[in-house]
């Protein structure tokens with residue numbers, strides 16, 4: 001006789017290539033235990049060429065998943081392969097969360113939600129500012145720019161080493177976005193209430209150039225989407241210059257919430273226990 005518990009287990013996944021580094025199984029595993037849900041969340045490495053087959057298996061139900069997360073390098077391809085990307089995903093052209101509904105693959109991107117929820121949790125009132133400075137114009141920057149515009153920040157200045165990529169963001173997200181070279185920092189940061197690093201500078205112990213935050217509004221907050229190390233060189237510089245900071249770990253934790261709710265039917269919270277669990281893992285797998 002088949003084990004009836006096995007047939008009831010709700011299965012979700014994270015896929016990337018490679019995917020070993022993903023901390024999503026730790027996050028969802030914590031919530032599954034917290035809610036005592038008979039479910040699983042597993043990392044599945046899929047080569048880019050095999051993603052269409054994997055998505056077909058998801059759609060037909062043959063791989064047994066109700067949905068999952070996609071990470072690098074699949075975010076754009078999964079967007080193209082999904083049947084029902086939502087409005088956010090269509091504007092971004094990239095997704096990180098998939099779920100099955102009526103035989104169709106629905107898709108969204110929760111990175112922007114995670115970014116805002118992290119700031120809301122650690123620096124309530126940050127969104128009273130009219131002006132933000134975003135350093136970097138890569139994939140992560142897109143979701144941040146979209147989220148800030150949707151929250152109503154009126155002037156979003158994107159600085160990037162390759163200015164044409166900042167201009168692409170302006171073309172994509174509209175007239176509240178202004179593209180600049182990195183050299184414009186002093187000028188464009190005047191009076192800004194939020195500075196966001198979305199570049200990889202400072203990640204995993206790498207160096208970051210000195211950034212002068214002195215023109216930011218007093219009371220401005222500086223945040224970094226890099227979370228390894230937790231206190232990045234850019235956050236350290238901001239602190240030394242007297243600004244409040246918010247680290248990037250919360251963005252990772254909060255972006256996971258909508259997916260968990262879709263697949264497992266419960267609204268999870270980000271608590272200190274979860275944060276500590278991930279920090280402990282960062283200490284082991286730096």
Ligand code: ATR
Pocket residue numbers: 135136137138139140141160161162165198199200201
């Ligand atoms: P992600 O998806 O994490 O955003 P990405 O798309 O590769 O990654 O983008 C990396 C960002 O970091 C880009 O804005 C990149 O600048 P370029 O567009 O000019 O490449 C920025 N970046 C990476 N290394 C950098 C460096 N040494 N100096 C300045 N910017 C850097």
